[in-house]
Amino acid sequence: MIADIKKNAEAKMGQSIAAFKNNLAKIRTGRASPGLLDSVQVEYYGSMVPLSQVANVSLLDSRTLSVQPWEKGMGAKIEKAIRESDLGLNPASMGDLIRVPLPPMSEERRKEMTKLARNEGEAAKVAVRNLRRDANEAVKKLVKDKQASEDDQKRAEADIQKVTDRHIAEIDTLVTSKEQEIMAV
Known part of the structure; x- marks a missing residue:
């Protein structure tokens, strides 16, 4: 039960990152793509x-x-x-x-694009955090229905937090590399 919740949350977080990468690809950099x-x-x-x-x-x-x-x-x-x-x-x-x-981008336009990349990153982080919340609520429901112990709940929540932290760090890395790509002249 708890393993399924963790696996499901991790899969959905992976999908959120894939969607985020897709959105990042649409943001224009100085190079043609x-x-x-x-x-x-x-x-x-x-x-x-x-x-x-x-x-x-x-x-x-x-x-x-x-x-x-x-x-x-x-x-x-x-x-x-x-x-x-x-x-x-x-x-x-x-x-x-x-x-x-592709016309060369002005400094102002580059700053707009980095802001757009950061906003996309924030939206992806919110999606990942919402998935964490949903997973934690599902675990709490199992405990409430007496299908899991409180120790299991604490362990599961810690594992879900680790997965969340890993995905958020990946989002931060992607945003940073996209910003560098945009600002490169």
């Missing part, structure tokens, strides 16, 4: 789909992305979707290929 366009949605036969489902996104160089549509008529729609996204990018069409140059 194909993951930057993951959030862009393109209209495709009347429905909105992720850019990665209608085109191949790759790096041309450290400051330029290339988008290769899989269908001839999609170029204009993809260009429009990238332009209208809140990324501040201005794609240029060259035949079938769409080049997306």
Whole structure:
């Protein structure tokens, strides 16, 4: 029972970190990264789909992305979707290929991005702490229902706290490395 609660809490904390890493990948740094366009949605036969489902996104160089549509008529729609996204990018069409140059970030914009990374980190920590609280409440319920002893509860809560601390330290490490990546000119 208690082992299941601990295992479940650890798995959910791992999922929270995976979601956090995904959110961090969307935050722009000074370098180009194909993951930057993951959030862009393109209209495709009347429905909105992720850019990665209608085109191949790759790096041309450290400051330029290339988008290769899989269908001839999609170029204009993809260009429009990238332009209208809140990324501040201005794609240029060259035949079938769409080049997306990344403008250099100003110092102010870099600071905004580090703030955004910190906020994402805080949200991830809150999610991990909520999972800790839920796990502790589940253990308390077992004790209340006389399915576990109070000693088991204390041990379980200590184990859950260790797992929580480890995940929060991982989040802090990820935020710090992302901040360094953003501030690198």
